[in-house]
Amino acid sequence: LEAQIYYSAEIPVNGIFNERESLWFLNRGYDDCMYRVFTDKIRRAIRYDNELMLVDIYPSPQRINICWLIAKPSEKAIAYVLDFVVNWFDLEADLNRFYYLLAKHPSLSYMAVKYNGLRFMGMPDLFEAIAWCIIGQQINLTFAYKIKRKLVERFGEKISYDGEYYHLFPSAGAIVNAGIEELRAMQFSEKKAEYLINIAHEFKAERLTKEILRTLPDLTHRLKFLTSIRGIGSWTANYVLMKSLKEPSGIPLGDAGLLNALIKHDLIRDKNDIEGMMSIFSRFKGWESYLVFYLWRSLAPMPEAEN
């Protein structure tokens, strides 16, 4: 039975795009409760102002098609969703610039071929990105997604469609009303519960927004601003800037996966080899976060053998 489609739109892609890599990334074995992956599309809920939407997103090499399922969206909501998808899939980057730098590196040049067309997957919602970092600090990803799901199912809005629920990440306003004990019961540590509620207050009071971060002059100032907030250290600040604000030079130094990938490629001696790490990244000015993303990618097996 065909789903009723109330509106559809398409976004052209700037250059090469490997849609199978994107789908693989979104469905790589973790239980992310923010979307549902089908063989050829992703379905998720998106809110703009007071419009609650459910969309199917069909990625293909030349374009991404979007279909609205629940109701006809307003013009502003359409524009918001298109911008959201462009940021989520990083459709505006010119990957050739990155591949040019990769080609000059003897032990990393293979990535431009093996992961050709892989685009940096972002996290457009800044509050979600920070909350996700707080949750994920120093615990394994499986457990982190488990906690995230509990938080989302308890405090987030949801849409019921075709027998499934589609969730929105909780607003800061919803988390402000959570108690430490309630988050502790969801297996947050005491500190993480404190951090998250405090950060929700910062968002609700609009002392922390994407616009404020964009207004700051450079990466150094943005890092300093973020790390002045309790619970946000260097790793979280860099991760958030690259995932949510498309900061091209963000490097989550100290990241366990990043260090493992660098050691695996024999690019650093050990996890304390800061100079070795800076030496690698100095070759990728303006594309540091892309290198991080590709190094993370290299830790996982290929999605299909014939790739």
Added chain:
DNA sequence: TCCCAGGGCATCA
């Protein structure tokens, strides 16, 4: 059992 997970902070020197 022990160690490590997509860290950060308090404390001590």
Added chain:
DNA sequence: TGATGCCATGGG
């Protein structure tokens, strides 16, 4: 911008 202990729990 030193080193160490602690937090929470699950998987290898």
